[in-house]
Amino acid sequence: MAQVLEFKLPDLGEGLTEAEIVRWLVEVGDVVAIDQPVVEVETAKAMVEVPCPYGGVVTARFGEEGTELPVGAPLLTVAVGATEAPASSSPASSGEDGASSAVDEPSAGSGNVLVGYGTGAPAARRRRIRPERVGATAAPAPAVPAAAQAPAPAAASVFVSGSAPVGAGEAAGEVNGEANGRPGPVAVISPLVRRLARQHEIDLRRLTGSGPDGLILRSDVDSAIRRAGEAVEAEPRTAAASVAAEATAVRAGAAAQDAERIPLRGVRGAVADKLSRSRTEIPDATCWVDADATELMAARAAMNAASGPSGGPKVSVLALLARICTAALARYPELNSTVDTAAREIVRLPGVHLGFAAQTERGLVVPVVRDAHTRNAESIGAEIARLTELARTGKLSPAQLTGGTFTLNNYGVFGVDGSTPIINHPEAAMLGVGRIMPKPWVHNGELAVRQVVQLSLTFDHRVCDGGTAGGFLRYVADCVEQPAVLLRTL
Template structure:
């Protein structure tokens, strides 16, 4: 009996995803809810768990291929049927616990995304697959060791089993003390959980699972991959030194001289496609207006320094302005709205879910801080810092990219003074922060050098008039010029 695992509905209207990496290979024994494939949707990168347990019969699709909801990802056969149907030359798993190898799968878990699985306590500990689709996987490559097995299990054929098991024993005799953590071993299979770690290794020409992980239970950490990359970049060793062997990677042919001026076609897909559709919808549906204001931010920097002296904690300027924005939305709640075109109503949201525009390796993304209105300045600072840390890899959970009610865009970090930003549909407004630089400023009829920032605000003219938008903008500006004024509204 064979069961098909179809690409599930990823939510938020997403109907397609790109295969990033397979976490299993044909012949592997998997358990219910075990992660089997890593896919990248327009929102984020997720690992999909299999709703069935058994033996992986076949995989459909290669890394880089786009698949649609409802398409078959892989097929899973009953373990008993797979054992009964083995013929000479058919791959089997050696060293797999007997209970897992002989038990036929029961009902599927219904799992569709990570975190949606069975509610029973039968879920086994996650096991990293012996290999990946599209990666070097020789017939004699060992699968990961079971917890009770003294030596790594080896994927072999029935005809080759005696010689392969012997090879496995000889490899197990090598002392682990003789292997450097930064050494790439083609037959090693260390557990790797983080998609960022796997991607970083792939981009530098090796498989992260071939390293000896320094984490718990041999888990490969990002620092392990970075150490090996540094090791690869070191000058050639002195005569007699032994360097770790790196698996050969197929090299792409060098482009011809005539290709330098050739046209390049860049597909509008994935995240780029979703962003393009949202921006187009915003321009088409929203009658927007833009206002801007130059603000003296000298006192804001002084307040930041005073916070550091008083608490010993650092508060970024972005975090402080975000706190002013949340307070301003409480003063002008209509800006925390969206327009329901179907009912022709303005939906004024009770909670402030603050979006923070971020430039990531995957493109422009707007992760959301949900419930920002209920946060203290310290909590808001920590939430923004967490988003900034995640933005480096662009691996946000789908829930972190939805539900925003107002967006803050610090394009000053890109080195520009101002911008007429596009509203993040279906929100009603967006506030931009330009770069903060020293400029001449008039104070009491005299010139002075001050730290000045330009605020620009774009709003939906259907939701409010210019007076409301100007009131919000000047409120935020007043808080920047005199942060103590916020105390009156706390």
């Protein structure tokens, strides 16, 4: 007849009186050999495996992983000399139809109860008693000492036919203990760190270690302790804030009932979708420069004076800036491109289809001047005037609003000096132009009042770096300050 023996946590030496269960190496129903390690514990000095001096069938385990036990407390009970799992451990621990696994190990224990001390023989391969069939009658339970009869959180086991036993209270993912999504014990840099966490009631399984492979360091526990203290101090303020938030929510709810709701549809909705997509997909950056536009304004006045009263339409500042942009894009084609995210390719476009922002009663639209790189300033100006009129009357076709490769945004007409434009998706850049106004400026080494404009370039950082963007913007500024520079490209 099998004899059930109780194995207690042995003296760990060096004056240590307690240890924490880190990981169980056996489960209820396992067959263990003499001096086989059955549990991994951690003390204030080290993490060790504790061998069991008895050979037989494990009938109960005392303490869950993470539990701290004093020396002499029961660890587990073993049925020595049993040929099957005793029924006392669980109704389903008996063999199925009388079939069972024999215990080959000797029934006598080794007597070794010191950590790390054993016979030196290789541990026998773990074997598990086959689960009892549902509805089978349990075998009579042998006499069990009072210590083994005491219920323990991990002692009782529940069998699912064809599966391993799972201890009561050990939910899925907790049998081996999961730390930050990984099974097994929590890895800490030293037992002292574990003790510090226990003293301050910090759950190590909720911490993400900053050490190698997620190792929890002293600094991780200190940070958790500090956060816990701040949370306690903030509780009174949180309560007051909750009351204030409730009052604010009530007022906001009342105000929301009277608020006007405007559907995002039509032109406004299309603009919202495009701008949101641009901000989401394009990693943009902006650079800007102030330029002396005095010479450009003088050149424009000379052009319009030369055409005479009936010599044709006047050339606008926007048309001149558009022509400067096409010349700059010829020098810096990286900015006349788009990004194919699916293929992870930058697509440089052969022609410049220049968009310009136009504000209308129906919202912001961006008409496109086709083949702007083949046009002169007068032709571009005439096309801008034609498309602007169509935009104001709401007669622009979809083809006239799509297909742009670069956009020019003249927000100076609104009386502002600068801006950081949002790129017109899927283009790669946009040039913004502020108002041209008299400002003090150093000209030819002397302080003078000049016509100054701020230029800003927002570009997709995927297609080029700051050097290219800066070169483009500097060339545009040079053409604004000295229109003769543009003659080289005409």
